Amino acid sequence: MVGSRTLTAVVGLLVSVLVTVALWWYFETLLVFLFLPFIPVLFRGFGGDSGPTIVQECPHCGFQATSEAYDYCPRDGSRLEEPERE
Structure with a gap:
């Protein structure tokens, strides 16, 4: 497929x-x-919007979640935090 x-x-x-x-x-x-x-x-x-909105990110490895479904980083298990807004 x-x-x-x-x-x-x-x-x-x-x-x-x-x-x-x-x-x-x-x-x-x-x-x-x-x-x-x-x-x-x-x-x-x-094409519409520019891309997915980053909801949370890992402070250690930089993993970025685009959904509220994640609480912890799947790579290292750290608690995800809100990204810093510019």
């Missing part, structure tokens, strides 16, 4: 290649292939 991240990566790659080939066909130059790696960057702002 293919994971959701793998499927998203494959779809993103296929869309990038299709857009690049379409631009190559339209502009009739191979220079558009230079833009292939940058197409995902153009759509980066449409």
Whole structure:
């Protein structure tokens, strides 16, 4: 079974290649292939929030929990603490 991240990566790659080939066909130059790696960057702002919110972290190893379900660090057993806000 293919994971959701793998499927998203494959779809993103296929869309990038299709857009690049379409631009190559339209502009009739191979220079558009230079833009292939940058197409995902153009759509980066449409993904919603920037990432998971860190709820707690381990003061010793730096483990960061994004859920309230953790009270202790799974790596060293230390009590998790609220992260320092900047």
